Amino acid sequence: MSNIAVLPILIPLVAGIITIFFHKKIKAVRFFAKLVTLLNLGVAVWIGYYVIQNGTVVLETGDWVAPYGIVMVADRLAIFLVITTNIIATACVFFAQHSLSLKQEQFYFYTFYFLLITGVSGAFLTGDLFNLFVFYEVLLMASYGLVILGGERVQLRESLKYVLLNLFSSMLFVTTVAFLYSVVGTINMAQIAQRVQEVEQTGILTTIGIVLFFVFATKGAIFPLYFWLPKSYIVPNTVVSALFGALLTKVGIYSILRTFTLMFTNDTGVTHELFIWLAALSMLFGVIGALSTNNIKLIIAYNIIPAVGFMLMGIGLLNDAGISGSVYYLIHDMIIKAALFLMVGALAYLAGTSDLTKMKGMIHHYPLLGWMFFIGSLVLAGIPPFSGFIGKLLLLRGGIEEERFVIVVIGLLTSLLILLSMMRIFMRGFWGEKPDIKVQPKQARKLMMPAVFLLTLSIILGIGAEWFYPHVDTITTELLDQGSYIDSVLKE
């Protein structure tokens, strides 16, 4: 049964390759893509169920035993994130045909899309640091393909920055893995964790850990490494923005969460202290960015950064409440960011502009979209009883337990400013006099359905927290007890 751990990677990989061969037969490709995405979602859910019932699934690829070969580790955290990834993929694949041009669809959108999912799922599932690098490459290369899809001038300009900075961080990644290998002689994450614990002199390991953190922080868009993010996330098509906004930064955060709960926990006074400060700065600068613009897509893109700050805060706190808060927030944020990107994409499409100063009164024509956006804003700002609230409650509780009042106050203030940044869209874009525009109710309905699906999930994740939180609690226990991960991989 351990083979099931590779399915969420294998299915989209194969599907991505298959779509190359009939990329021009667009109806067939669409059908195939939807079908495989749903299948993959089903498989992920099934694995999730299996993991809950039977515990972590470890696959030693090619039967090369850990720690020598590459292992795939489907523990609860990994598989939950894979399921969330596939939920977002499902919403996006149903949105794609309404937002992309036929040419873009034909020129391998679905291939890049599937390979992006492959890379993201692989990054969640792998238990090998070098293999993590490889999956980073897969997802980044697929994202390069997606970001330039369409080949507009502005896309090429912004994607160049995206590519260059991410290439740099990949370079740093592989160098750091080499340094780490030199010190601990292994790249299996469980074994690294085991060996790091045995070391007494940890200075160099802490330093390597921090460099690795910066690598992940570049992907995760943490202060002061996020400069590439806002603009490059808004130039591609809405569906691509949604995929990026929901998935890419979260892979970075997941990697930090994994590495700094499993491997580098020796010198928390230095590393995790640093995280808390960077978290605070990410929150502040991110939300300042969100307030600085009138471009609705850019407002959402900037809002990724404070969210990342919240998750980093929990990792920095490294207590029960903090870690569960981060995990809950991670899953919540993936879903709501995708939903919001899809919604502002639909809004920009229907209003014919993404500039707030040129928009007004859209609620007269699209009340459903308006109210969805309103609820989405509340979810994002962490207003109860929606999903953002649960994560925020846990994170703030964690902060207060550690008596970290500065970050708690910054977190509260940031929530208010996030709400303000979202209400600016609501009040300027949706409120006001009835605008004189062409109304497209049919198109609007199609564009909104995937967002409705995601928003509903978000609400369930909040009101029905009792169905999810106990699992998050288990994940936290597993994360804070390195032994359980090490034992399940190295089987000692």
Added chain:
Amino acid sequence: MIYAVFAPLIITLLIPLLSKWKERVHTGWFILPVPILIFIYFVQFVGENFTPHSESYSWIPSLNISIDFYLDGLSLLFVLLISGIGSLVVLYSIYYLHKSEQLKQFYIYLYIFMFSMLGVVLSDNVFVLYSFWEFTSLSSFLLIGYWHYRERSRYGALKSMLITVFGGLSLFGGLITLSVITETTSIQAMIEQKDLIVNHSLFPLILVFILLGAFTKSAQFPFHIWLPDAMEAPTPVSAYLHSATMVKAGIFLVARFSPILGGEPSFFIIVSLFGIVTLFWASFMAVRQTDLKGILAFSTVSQLGMIMAMLGFGTDVAIFAAVFHILNHATFKGSLFMIAGIVDHETGTRDVRKLGGLMTFMPMSATLALFGVFSMAGVPLPFFNGFYSKELFFESAIDLPGFSGAFVEFLQQAIPYIAVIGSIFTFVYSMYLFFSTFRGKYKEHELKTKPHEAPLGMLISPSILVLGVILIGLFPNMVNESFLAHAATAVFGDGFHAHEVKFWHGWESPALRMSLIVVGVGTILAITRKKWTSVYTVFPRRLSFNELYNYIVDSIEKGSTKITETYMTGSIRHYVSYILGSILIITGAILFITNGVTIEFDDLAPITIPEILVGLTMAIAAIASIFTNNRLSLIIIVGVVGYGLSVLFVIYRAPDLALTQLIVETVTVALFLLCFKHLPELKNLPSHPGVKSINFLISVGFGVLVTLIGISSHSSKLFSPISEYFIEESVPLGGGHNVVNVILVDMRGLDTLFEITVLGIAALAIYALIKLRHDKEAK
């Protein structure tokens, strides 16, 4: 009880269906029974033998969040206000809002508010309370912004939301802190741990957090500024949310937490001070207003300040007076708002400068207003309920709790005087409100329509409220033992003894003297109002808190644009220098803090001359590349570095790697040459010498840092590497003598598979890019 709370929410789901009938019947009629039924349900609890009821429903037990409803005297007072005034307001709104308005939205917001307000006053679980609390703020936001095509409505809506949600988040912080300290989420369980809380080092923080929540919601000075702008909402909303119920949520909160936080000098100082200052300032400012609803808004603020102050005093008289005044204020202020709405409805304006002499046109409304106004002013006649609570207020203000300390003593001296002065202004604006609207000269040319009496339906609700004013005035003890005493007990604790409320205390009573001073001085000031209003011009408008708010909101937008534009320049060079600079500083610092630098040369292989030569060549080439302005030579110089690397591979006996590197270099150079002619001229971007030297420092520093980490990693090989296993098992398990090959295709075959995939994606992406652009240009 849960049905009673959730009924308004459930009915909102049905409103969209009902609105299909709105052609014939006003939507309000369908949903009017809901608050009436809730009122009837709760009124059954009233009685002298009332004991608290509780109901519990599980929600998120693993986070200790459960829906626990706790109905004690205090909640009972509030639920009756919410459902009672709610019924009257819905009835009133049926006549106030025309069928052509967006009634569906209006009633949905209103009922969501009703639902969340009931939740606030009944929740025992702090996080559920907080959830409801935020929803009252949000529904208030939507109701203020109901006519959202008006600029002022949007402004008022945002202002109220920012201030109340700010307070809400602060409250949230306070509640989490409380729950962390006490390890419970139930307010009743927290009361039992009062000693633990007040002696905890975090007590001041909790106090500030929670009081900020209460003060913003109840519009206490200086957070009161949102309430006057909230008057943009339709008048039924102002009567309901912004005078009778929502703004009292802050009062409720302070009352609810009094058993936990009260009885402490800090609580007394903060709450009394803010309350009494609010009472004075808002009553003083009310006289300046020209909008009927503006006067009422400031009056509400001032009355809330008075109740807040009494909660701060914390004596049993004060607490009783506070709950008494909560009830009284709801009756007279609710009716006054409704009358203001009627005046607006029938004359088309609320500007008192345009109004006057309406008594003859609207005798009913004028009579109702007279009762409301005189009760508000605290005129000592036995049929104005406001007089009783005002007199109890004076009584409590001269008998303050005996804490010691210089500031406390100063407060104890000052409070009775401020109370009287505030009440004088209350008297003045009350008279001003009534006389300038209903008496005086009728200004025909100022009004667009000829005023006439309101339809009967519109007068029903204010009449019922005024009836309450009179009945409570005549028989104040009717609501005392059976109702208010229970509310006061819930706030004060079991030691509370019900007082008999009397109209006459004898000439000796100091409270009566204070009342007489108020009436006397108030009458003089009211008559001479026009002569002294110039004092208001002493304060420049620029220095008001409103301007401060505008300035903050404005600078949030402008400031954030400025900050963001400073560093988000769009220049990749800037981004790279920020990123490298921060990595350099932080990692460098950590490397030294943790003593990470280890440099050992023990296990190094001897360095040969060819190695040195190759290394030097590479280094020189790398440095030279910076100084080249010519693209062609740049390509060649970079090529030197690459080829040097492959030579090093040869020296270190890795021929396959050397070959790969050679091919890569050759292909790269060839590719460069191919597209060379399409590339633009290589320009040396001008940059400031200071920037240049910083960039220089960063790049050199980063190089040194990576080298240091590299050497240190090499010098601290702490474990035997897993490569030993690969070398051992390559033949027996992998069946190959070239370990690298076995690793690539077997042991770590998965990596290779995906690296190939990466190349494939890259090829496909480039193809798609060229093809799509090409097709576009072909068009």
